[in-house]
Amino acid sequence: MGLLCKIAAMLGFGSSKKEEETPVEKPVEKTAAQPQVAKPTATPVVDGVKKYVLIGAGPASVRAAETLRKADPACVITMIGLEKESPYSRMALPYYLSGMIEDTGTHLRKTEGHFEGLNIDHVFAKVEKIDSEKQTVTTGSGDVYDYDKLMIATGSRPANCPFPGSDTTGVVNCWTLEDGREILDTIKPGSKVALLGAGFVASIIIEAMLKRGVDLTVMMGRTGKMVSRMMDDTAGEMIKSWCEAKGVTTIIPSTIKSIEPGPALKRDDDSLTEFDLIIVATGVYSNIEFLEGSGIETDQGIIVDEGLKTSVDNIYAAGDVAQGIDFSTGGLSVHAIQPTAVDHGRIAAVNMMGGSAAYKGSLCMNVLDTAGLVSTSFGSWGGVEGGETATLVDVDNYKYIRLNFKDDLLVGAITVGRTDFIGVMRGLIQSEVPLGDWKEKLTEDPTLLMNAYLAQSLDIAR
Secondary structure, eight states: OOHHHHHHHHHTOOOSSOOOOSOOOOOOOOOOOOOOOOOOOSSOOOTTOOEEEEEOOSHHHHHHHHHHHHHOTTOEEEEEESSSSOOBOGGGHHHHHHTSSOGGGGBSOOSTTHHHHTTEEEEEOOEEEEETTTTEEEETTSOEEEOSEEEEOOOEEEOOOSSTTTTSTTEEESSSHHHHHHHHHHOOTTOEEEEEOOSHHHHHHHHHHHHTTOEEEEEOOTTSSSSTTTSOHHHHHHHHHHHHHTTOEEEOGGGEEEEETTTEEEETTSOEEEOSEEEEOOOEEESOGGGTTSOOOBSSSEEOOTTOBOSSTTEEEOGGGEEEEBTTTSSEEEOOOHHHHHHHHHHHHHHHTTOOOOOOOBOOEEEEEETTEEEEEEESTTOOTTOEEEEEEEGGGTEEEEEEEETTEEEEEEEESOOTTHHHHHHHHHHTOOOTTHHHHHHHOGGGHHHHHHHHHHHHHO
16 A cells, blocks of 8 residues: 555545445434433533634634634633544544554544643543524533534434444444454454445455455445546546455455345345345435434535525535535535545634635545555546546556546546546646646647646646
8 A cells, every 4th residue: 555545544534525435325314302401511611712613623623712712711612422442533443443543543633631731631421302493402411511612513323224233243333443453353363254335445455354364255236337436437447356356355245145044145036145244334324313303404414505504594514414515516515524624623613713715615525545456536526517628548558547528627537547636637627727738648648638737737737
């Protein structure tokens, strides 16, 4: 795994769209609300001191809390997280699984007592209700926190497994640190492992499993290809072929009927294939169910404006749960990547304090390392209506470049087997630099991206 890709994955350059590699119905189960006795606000507050509550303890909330504290040493900051862990990066989990880091290496802040030192109250609880009129948040244990400003950064959760029997012993998700510990406690060299899913998360789990020396079987998505939500057919087929060359067995969802005790996969011919562990990575959904009745507008996530404000006064949303401006389309999208979450956290915090920061929109960007094969996609990677596309393919050597244009602008790109264009592609797309004559040159030879970037950037500078 190249250094650049390690950094990119650790930063969370994952799919900008919610992964859904197999047909999965959106969960609609609700837990009946239990009567709760309101308790006093956890932290006594002096009149006039601002109170900020952050729901979630991931990258968005950490950045928001630090931004708030730097600007206001006296404010009260409560960060409520479901997991009894120090805030950590989910995108670092594969590196923990592969043995490259310890579980503490996933932590977003490595200094012991970091949050206590900043007087940030990190509460372990599940938020059950938001009362926007009273401006209170109620947890499952009945604790009530009042707020002047609230930020929701509850992130995502794994989608339900599409097959009956997912509650069988030996079937796990790979979403939390606790999941990671369970996986490592179960596998050893030679263990038979089935990985259900072939999206971004699943693809980076593959390398960790191969490093551990397991006998790995991967279930493709419903398209029969890998990472179909962030790559075209050519790139997806290359990644699949690469994995198979590394010894990975691939199967398609239609060959699976159910999960049986063992654990085992019951196949379409009623035969059973037993495994030591089955890992489910079939997609994620935004954590928004608890917002029912809050008045906050939701769709795939929480609808936010350019200031990360929700439809309800004094409430903001950030990270994987926020459905905001898409740089490429101008529409609203959920961009579940860590750099977006960090940006969201900072901008939301500034606006919660009365500022006027604006988010210009998330760019779809994916940097993926699958067992040593690096692939990327940026912007409108599938092309745009009325646009043009230039490609360069070397199947035998697992190298591929696809450039998508609208007029003389680069609006999207895909690469496989090349890391030399990552910054250039992102720069050209985000800066919307007119390519002029370089468009035709790139159509003939897509490898001239760096030349085009330098030439056009210098022209603009002059």
